[in-house]
Amino acid sequence: MRAVENISFSVEQGEALGIAGESGSGKSTVALSLLRILPQGGYIRKGKITFQGQDLTSLPENEMRKIRWKGISIVFQGAMNAMNPVYKVGDQIAEAIKLHEKGVTEADVKERVAKLLETVGIEPSRANNYPHEFSGGMRQRALIAMALAANPVMLIGDEPGTALDVIVQAQTLRLLRDLKDRLGLAMILISHDLSIIAETCEKVAIMYAGKIVEYGDVVSIFKNPLHPYTQGLIKAFPSIKGEKVRLSSIPGQPPDLLHPPPACRFNPRCPYVMDVCKKEEPLLADHEKGHLVACHLY
Amino acid sequence: MEPFSIRAGNNSDPTDLPKNMIATEPKKGESKKDKRRYVRFTTEDGGTVEGTVSEKRGSSKISGMDLRFNQCYFVEEIGRVGRLWVNREIRNDDDLSADLQRFEQITEVEDDSKIPTAPVVSVENLRKWYPLKRGFFETVFSKEEMNVKAVDDVSFNLSKGEIFALAGESGSGKTTLGKVVLRLVAPSSGRIFFLGQDITKLSDKEMKPLRRAMQIVFQDPFESLDPRMTIKEIVAEPLRVQGTVEVDGSGRPRTRKMGEREVEERVKKMLSEVELVPPEEFLYRFPHEMSGGQRQRVAVARAFVLNPSFIVADEPVSMLDVSIRAEIVNLMVDLVKKSQASILFISHDIALAKHIADRIAVLYLGKMMELGAAETLVDLPLHPYTQALVSAVPVPDPESKRMKDVISGEIPSPVDPPSGCRFHTRCPYAHERCVMEEPTLVEVEKSHYVACHLYT
Numbered sequence: 001m002r003a004v005e006n007i008s009f010s011v012e013q014g015e016a017l018g019i020a021g022e023s024g025s026g027k028s029t030v031a032l033s034l035l036r037i038l039p040q041g042g043y044i045r046k047g048k049i050t051f052q053g054q055d056l057t058s059l060p061e062n063e064m065r066k067i068r069w070k071g072i073s074i075v076f077q078g079a080m081n082a083m084n085p086v087y088k089v090g091d092q093i094a095e096a097i098k099l100h101e102k103g104v105t106e107a108d109v110k111e112r113v114a115k116l117l118e119t120v121g122i123e124p125s126r127a128n129n130y131p132h133e134f135s136g137g138m139r140q141r142a143l144i145a146m147a148l149a150a151n152p153v154m155l156i157g158d159e160p161g162t163a164l165d166v167i168v169q170a171q172t173l174r175l176l177r178d179l180k181d182r183l184g185l186a187m188i189l190i191s192h193d194l195s196i197i198a199e200t201c202e203k204v205a206i207m208y209a210g211k212i213v214e215y216g217d218v219v220s221i222f223k224n225p226l227h228p229y230t231q232g233l234i235k236a237f238p239s240i241k242g243e244k245v246r247l248s249s250i251p252g253q254p255p256d257l258l259h260p261p262p263a264c265r266f267n268p269r270c271p272y273v274m275d276v277c278k279k280e281e282p283l284l285a286d287h288e289k290g291h292l293v294a295c296h297l298y
Numbered sequence: 299m300e301p302f303s304i305r306a307g308n309n310s311d312p313t314d315l316p317k318n319m320i321a322t323e324p325k326k327g328e329s330k331k332d333k334r335r336y337v338r339f340t341t342e343d344g345g346t347v348e349g350t351v352s353e354k355r356g357s358s359k360i361s362g363m364d365l366r367f368n369q370c371y372f373v374e375e376i377g378r379v380g381r382l383w384v385n386r387e388i389r390n391d392d393d394l395s396a397d398l399q400r401f402e403q404i405t406e407v408e409d410d411s412k413i414p415t416a417p418v419v420s421v422e423n424l425r426k427w428y429p430l431k432r433g434f435f436e437t438v439f440s441k442e443e444m445n446v447k448a449v450d451d452v453s454f455n456l457s458k459g460e461i462f463a464l465a466g467e468s469g470s471g472k473t474t475l476g477k478v479v480l481r482l483v484a485p486s487s488g489r490i491f492f493l494g495q496d497i498t499k500l501s502d503k504e505m506k507p508l509r510r511a512m513q514i515v516f517q518d519p520f521e522s523l524d525p526r527m528t529i530k531e532i533v534a535e536p537l538r539v540q541g542t543v544e545v546d547g548s549g550r551p552r553t554r555k556m557g558e559r560e561v562e563e564r565v566k567k568m569l570s571e572v573e574l575v576p577p578e579e580f581l582y583r584f585p586h587e588m589s590g591g592q593r594q595r596v597a598v599a600r601a602f603v604l605n606p607s608f609i610v611a612d613e614p615v616s617m618l619d620v621s622i623r624a625e626i627v628n629l630m631v632d633l634v635k636k637s638q639a640s641i642l643f644i645s646h647d648i649a650l651a652k653h654i655a656d657r658i659a660v661l662y663l664g665k666m667m668e669l670g671a672a673e674t675l676v677d678l679p680l681h682p683y684t685q686a687l688v689s690a691v692p693v694p695d696p697e698s699k700r701m702k703d704v705i706s707g708e709i710p711s712p713v714d715p716p717s718g719c720r721f722h723t724r725c726p727y728a729h730e731r732c733v734m735e736e737p738t739l740v741e742v743e744k745s746h747y748v749a750c751h752l753y754t
Contacts, residue, residue: 022621023619165467167686167687170692171704171706192619192620193692195695198693199693199696223697239694240676240691244652244673245653246628246653247627249628250622
């Protein structure tokens with residue numbers, strides 16, 4: 001199965017890229033590939049991942065381990081299960097520091113943990129608590145603190161805040177945005193929720209069935225969505241503002257990646273489908289000033 | 299509708315009315331001269347009576363109504379009686395028909411639509427407390443009882459065909475409330491009325507025939523459908539359990555088991571209604587052969603197949619992809635319109651609730667904070683908590699970056715909720731009174747209720 005095919009994007013320092021798509025669109029696979037932590041059996045067949053001038057796909061495993069956490073760090077979804085329940089939160093963060101920096105003193109580590117917790121808005125004395133003593137939002141914050149333990153250059157958020165309530169989710173996203181600005185992090189935010197991306201990212205890549213169908217800066221994508229899938233997705237979100245309306249949806253089902261539709265993968269659900277869409281695959285092409293779209297309409 | 303009170307008085311005189319009576323002014327378009335009034339009052343034994351009252355020479359009167367009765371009987375659909383909801387004990391049919399004749403005199407209404415419909419579901423001061431498990435020593439040495447106050451003193455009515463949304467964060471008690479209303483868990487106190495009948499204390503056996511009319515759609519279609527049953531069996535199960543109701547020669551309803559062919563016909567019809575077409579193609583599939591959206595359609599079909607009058611939908615679309623969410627929501631809205639069922643729509647997504655619900659109730663730590671028409675409540679929220687909830691919702695518009703304030707903190711533990719107003723620990727407008735005194739839900743604008751000291 002080809003989970004992700006022919007994808008290109010770039011992220012600068014202090015910039016956030018949002019990757020949006022439905023479940024099964026391959027957005028999490030992209031994140032796992034960047035860190036080379038694909039599940040067993042999964043591998044990168046082709047392509048290059050350049051991180052600070054180095055190609056990550058060709059690095060030996062022991063070199064790659066230095067990149068993880070120190071170079072690129074990830075915050076997983078599901079704040080509830082991502083921590084070890086039998087270790088204190090502070091110790092789990094300390095473990096990450098000790099692993100990545102040889103020869104740090106115990107006192108140093110302690111201070112760093114306290115500082116990290118403070119950065120994410122947790123009372124440093126709570127380092128002695130176990131994860132179950134934390135609320136959902138605090139666990140999510142602690143996970144972010146842990147991801148920042150080795151001062152990474154880039155942070156990947158895989159559906160951060162998805163399992164949390166709106167208010168806590170808003171707090172988490174606000175924290176991520178602040179951290180990005182304050183620490184100058186490069187960030188990739190993976191989410192099925194377009195509104196989250198609209199509020200936190202500068203660039204967006206919309207994925208459908210393992211491919212990027214539209215790519216560009218956040219304003220032009222939301223103000224002028226070109227791909228019919230993006231248009232449908234934006235319309236499918238009930239907006240808290242404006243008139244009460246009947247919700248609109250994209251008819252049909254997300255495709256089965258074992259047997260993807262031929263040519264344009266969106267053609268069975270597309271309202272503007274033409275003959276060419278079933279014969280020829282559209283390429284991601286520049287429509288206007290960095291706004292790329294893969295659709296025969298353009 | 300501005301309530302006005304009518305004096306309480308001596309029970310032996312039928313023109314005297316019992317305590318706590320409220321009556322409503324004539325509805326819009328109805329002249330003041332129209333003598334009919336809609337009333338609702340509590341009787342001495344704690345029951346509720348609703349009905350229309352005609353005024354005769356200045357004295358309010360419910361003619362001939364005996365108020366000692368203690369059961370509700372819903373007489374909505376009998377002839378010209380109109381919708382009258384009374385507390386009474388029906389001993390036999392003679393009693394009933396004699397009473398109905400008497401009611402007929404007082405409710406001769408030319409236009410049925412002028413009388414408000416009695417609620418399908420009515421909940422009064424409902425509480426669900428879960429006692430906290432404690433160790434042996436604590437039990438012995440500490441007198442104080444600890445309870446998780448999942449639902450604490452909630453009241454609302456659901457009218458026919460209405461979509462009523464319950465919104466709130468996790469831990470606000472919305473799911474518990476849904477389960478209690480269906481009597482899937484027993485309430486700790488308070489009363490639940492279903493079609494005028496008090497179901498608070500009914501046994502499981504007494505509940506069973508009512509279950510036909512009350513159904514539920516769960517959140518996760520991957521867990522709520524039995525993986526070993528075919529779609530046909532899943533949708534047919536309620537039909538097999540409940541049978542079908544027919545009216546026999548003497549006009550009495552009878553439950554009858556359904557034949558195999560009849561069951562299949564009903565299942566097929568239901569599947570086409572949820573747009574699983576052609577139904578033949580889906581009958582013998584198993585849940586794992588279907589996508590999440592299709593499975594949720596099956597769950598909806600199962601809930602609607604008995605033509606229920608009330609459905610609890612507990613986060614029915616939150617597990618689904620955004621692009622197919624709208625389809626399922628629209629499907630449910632259409633089915634509700636067609637069948638005139640009422641829905642209690644539980645959702646943490648207040649933006650979604652705004653677009654599909656008629657009214658929204660916002661829950662916080664088991665208490666109702668605000669209740670109002672969906673659009674008004676979201677566009678002009680009154681309670682600081684509702685305001686926080688609405689402003690936390692992400693907007694798919696990059697130019698309105700969320701620079702607005704997000705309230706801090708998280709929902710506190712329902713074991714030991716904050717004193718006074720439960721929201722005061724997070725409220726930006728909290729003052730002394732909020733810590734001391736619990737605000738009650740009051741109507742501050744027409745049909746817009748809020749429990750906050752800022753408005754009293």
